[in-house]
Amino acid sequence: MQSKTTADVYKKHLRRRLENNQLRPLEAADKAKFRIEDFGLATEILSAAYEKEKKGVFLERLGQIQINLGNDVLARSLMRDAFQTFGTCHITNIILSEIAATVAIVDDEKKLLYIPMPKCGSSTVKNYFTQAMFGEAYGELVHFRHPEIYRVVYPEDLKTRYADYMKFCVVRDPVSRVASYFLTNVAGGSLRREVSGENTFLGLRTNPGPLEVSKDFELFRSTFMDFRHHTDAMSSYVREMLPDMDRVYSISELHEVKELLEDKYSVSIPDQKSMVGSSDKEKTSATQKAFESTQEFYAEDYKVFGEFLK
Incomplete structure (x- = not known):
């Protein structure tokens, strides 16, 4: 400043x-x-x-x-x-x-409803959809393409309007998810870009290390919108909707999502370049260890999705 x-x-x-x-x-x-x-x-x-x-x-x-x-x-x-x-x-x-609503990809013709969550293979699945629906994948730019396929959805909609749709989401171990966000986004400059290139904002560095972020996790959440978006609890995306979901996939089951869409659209979807996270196993392991302290913050995720995180 x-x-x-x-x-x-x-x-x-x-x-x-x-x-x-x-x-x-x-x-x-x-x-x-x-x-x-x-x-x-x-x-x-x-x-x-x-x-x-x-x-x-x-x-x-x-x-x-x-x-x-x-x-x-x-x-x-x-x-x-x-x-x-x-x-x-x-x-x-x-x-x-705290309004019970979410944003989903909805295809009325194929009766599909997918609730994307950041750092849970959402880039990959969105590219599966655009490849199947429009014949084109966009990599990370997929988040800014085809806004017409996104729709605000309420819990009661899953029981009525979308009762006979295939409704699904993909989840991931919360610590692994935060570590992926740090390695891919934060280390890639996302916080600095949010604050127009500044090195610090409200006393926090925009190029922090994992221990630094872990120590002040909730402070980073209240300071940077990008950080808040990527670290919101997965359970908050499906508030009051989980009982009416047809399938909760683990991130290790993305190939099954691909097979589902290939079957629904009668197309062959090329494999997407991995957008799940870092391929440096040593760095990933060290970063995950740094974020083990966030397990308490994600207690609800572990409670709600525990069986799908194994």
Whole structure:
């Protein structure tokens, strides 16, 4: 974070660029938040933008600021407003809102419903779907392709609208999942990218080591949205829905998911390049050991999915 004098100069510069339409509100708010950690200015920018143009993303960003400030109740309220007003928002914010809903890939023709969870082979399975449905796989970019196949789903939907659909998800040992996120995303610069290239944010380094992250696990969750998204408990993705799921696959059973989709779509799906995690067994083992302390945080996952994690 910059000195007060430098920050004041930057703040004036930021306001001027915003007034001259040289910056979009979201970009200006990010600069205020990450460059000079001025949450008041960021809130002012986002609130003004929402008054001009009612968009859920502005409420979600305001909610993230409140998470950063430790105001969880207000953050939850803003996320609820975003979801209930606009019908959707980022899945991690739906989870934070404590509304019983999730986001799924749904194919009405083939009667398939898949609930993706980060670091549980979701990139691979999404590519299986796009390959089967559209004849193309996109690697990690698959998360940003074909938004039309995603749908907000509620627990009661599984009993009614989707009662005769094949409903499934894929799960993974929670410690292995967090270690995969660290090795693939955090070590790959995801936190630094989130904060516009800054080396630190709210006192946390954006290129931390595994022990550093493990020690301040919940602090990292409240500081970085990317971290929160990838470390939300798997059970929170299927809140109140698990009894109506037809199949819970282990990540070691991705080949069975591939076979299911090949059968449903009557196509042959090429094997995808592994996107499950690091191939360096020694590094993976050491990282998993560092994150063993998160087992308590994931107690519900172990309780709910225990039989599928073996």
